[in-house]
Amino acid sequence: xxxxxxxxxxAALFVNLLPxxxxxxxxxxxxxxxxxxxxLNPMGVIEPPATLGLSPRVSNLxxxxxxxxxxxxxxxxxLLDVLQDLLKKxxxxxxxxxxxxxxxxxxxxxxxxxxxxxxxxxxxIFAMGD
Amino acid sequence: xxxxxxxxxxxxxxxxxxxxxxxxxxxxxxxxxxxIVTIPSEKWYRFRGTVEQVRPLAEAALEPxxxxxxxPLTPQEAKPRQQTSQPLLPIKVTDVDYxxxxxxxxxxxxxxxxxxxxxxxxxxxxxxxxxxKGTTRSRDEVIGKVPMKFGIATVEKIAINxxxxxxxxxxxxxxxxxMEAFCAGEFWHMMGSSGSFTLIIMVNGPIAKEIDMxxxxxxxxxxxxxxxxxxxxxxxATRNIGHTWPAENDMGLVGRPSPxxxxxxxENEDMNPWEPYHVSVGFRKEDSTVTVTKVGSYIGASGQKVxxxxxxxxxxQSILDGMAQYTTSKVGGYYTWxxxxxxxxxxxxxxxxxSDIQSWFAKKTGGSPKNISVAVTGGVPGYSMxxxxxxxxxxxxxxxxxxxxxxxx
Numbered sequence: 001x002x003x004x005x006x007x008x009x010x011a012a013l014f015v016n017l018l019p020x021x022x023x024x025x026x027x028x029x030x031x032x033x034x035x036x037x038x039x040l041n042p043m044g045v046i047e048p049p050a051t052l053g054l055s056p057r058v059s060n061l062x063x064x065x066x067x068x069x070x071x072x073x074x075x076x077x078x079l080l081d082v083l084q085d086l087l088k089k090x091x092x093x094x095x096x097x098x099x100x101x102x103x104x105x106x107x108x109x110x111x112x113x114x115x116x117x118x119x120x121x122x123x124x125i126f127a128m129g130d
Numbered sequence: 131x132x133x134x135x136x137x138x139x140x141x142x143x144x145x146x147x148x149x150x151x152x153x154x155x156x157x158x159x160x161x162x163x164x165x166i167v168t169i170p171s172e173k174w175y176r177f178r179g180t181v182e183q184v185r186p187l188a189e190a191a192l193e194p195x196x197x198x199x200x201x202p203l204t205p206q207e208a209k210p211r212q213q214t215s216q217p218l219l220p221i222k223v224t225d226v227d228y229x230x231x232x233x234x235x236x237x238x239x240x241x242x243x244x245x246x247x248x249x250x251x252x253x254x255x256x257x258x259x260x261x262x263k264g265t266t267r268s269r270d271e272v273i274g275k276v277p278m279k280f281g282i283a284t285v286e287k288i289a290i291n292x293x294x295x296x297x298x299x300x301x302x303x304x305x306x307x308x309m310e311a312f313c314a315g316e317f318w319h320m321m322g323s324s325g326s327f328t329l330i331i332m333v334n335g336p337i338a339k340e341i342d343m344x345x346x347x348x349x350x351x352x353x354x355x356x357x358x359x360x361x362x363x364x365x366x367a368t369r370n371i372g373h374t375w376p377a378e379n380d381m382g383l384v385g386r387p388s389p390x391x392x393x394x395x396x397e398n399e400d401m402n403p404w405e406p407y408h409v410s411v412g413f414r415k416e417d418s419t420v421t422v423t424k425v426g427s428y429i430g431a432s433g434q435k436v437x438x439x440x441x442x443x444x445x446x447q448s449i450l451d452g453m454a455q456y457t458t459s460k461v462g463g464y465y466t467w468x469x470x471x472x473x474x475x476x477x478x479x480x481x482x483x484x485s486d487i488q489s490w491f492a493k494k495t496g497g498s499p500k501n502i503s504v505a506v507t508g509g510v511p512g513y514s515m516x517x518x519x520x521x522x523x524x525x526x527x528x529x530x531x532x533x534x535x536x537x538x539x
Contacts, residue, residue, distance in 0.1 A: 036224045056203060
């Protein structure tokens, strides 16, 4: 990477950078009559956590218990009511756990909630009311 | 994500408008590949209110949900590539003269989500070094991590954003203390919430006068450089260090009130008949402090004006009653701001101590007196105001390390 490009490697981790902006940043070297501004990067360094993979999927939804969870935002429970109804018609021997929910934009009141849900259920559907 | 981490496969249902936000948050919490099914936003918010209305949306989502739960993982989903940190190198622009270079810089910063929509001051190395001269603190000292993406707020990173905001080096210790409050682990920021919450930044103590902060008429307004640029520094620092952007991972639907500078001012201690606010929460009168509070926007107790200002007549009781109509929660806190005449009228009416005010409101709310914060703001004439806040979103920090002011050292 040459010096000019290095100066211009505007970086951001996960926020989308616009290609247009990146393209604009590649300029020809300054002529004597031109003005150059070099500024420090205002973005914060992020230390990404160890990236985790997903859990293996279930091979079949028949006969399993599913946690129907939500974040207590309006409508989420209604959506899960219908989904439960639809799933039950498709998989009559399925069962459901409905008591697991977070507070709106806050963690669940019960800090053990996820552990309890994980112990009870083979899969989960989490409806965000947002 | 917690369930996936515990070995249970699942699917997240979000409205389509929140898809980017959900993906962003999934990456923040180490699981960028979580499976998501979207519900069309244009229908979800209209039809979520009843089971009957939401049924077609659930029917449309059913097969994608089943697929998300049963389709075997791809190798990338099972073992995703580790997210990596990228170097954040200087930014350089060149143009025919300074004005054009500055314009080019501003365009570039905004396109790359590093600005706030107003032109910024170039954070050159020289300007940043000058800003750092306002504090004794090391440029590498970590103040905290800034949500939404928990970027590391070093003193230097905050200085860069403060230069961009147009702040003077003598303001910098105030900005650092405010960032300490914002980054405090206990501070519930909600700067990504659709509720469009915003921040109040109130400065107390002798530093406020030294840096010429407005505490009188127009205290929430513009035209005072310290008020405007301290607030803007916090705004830019939270955006840039925390990597947040509207409609991506900041879902404030109507925008945050006073969006570029938050509400930044000094308590009017000269006209406060009680002790200054910071003394009421345990600091010494000669200390300088900054109190950062997250408050709601455009609804209920979110800056309601009470009293008559220059227009109508009022009494101590009418002010209290006017505020009390918004004190609907007994679990939250209330930030009560009395205009100087209102405060004096309350003294005359028998509220000799700040605690008398707190007790009066506590009886109204059924909550604790300590959850009522009392400050004196504005000039003569003025309005009293009331704001609601969560108890974990109201933090006061002492200003320290100042080099260019007598206070805050």
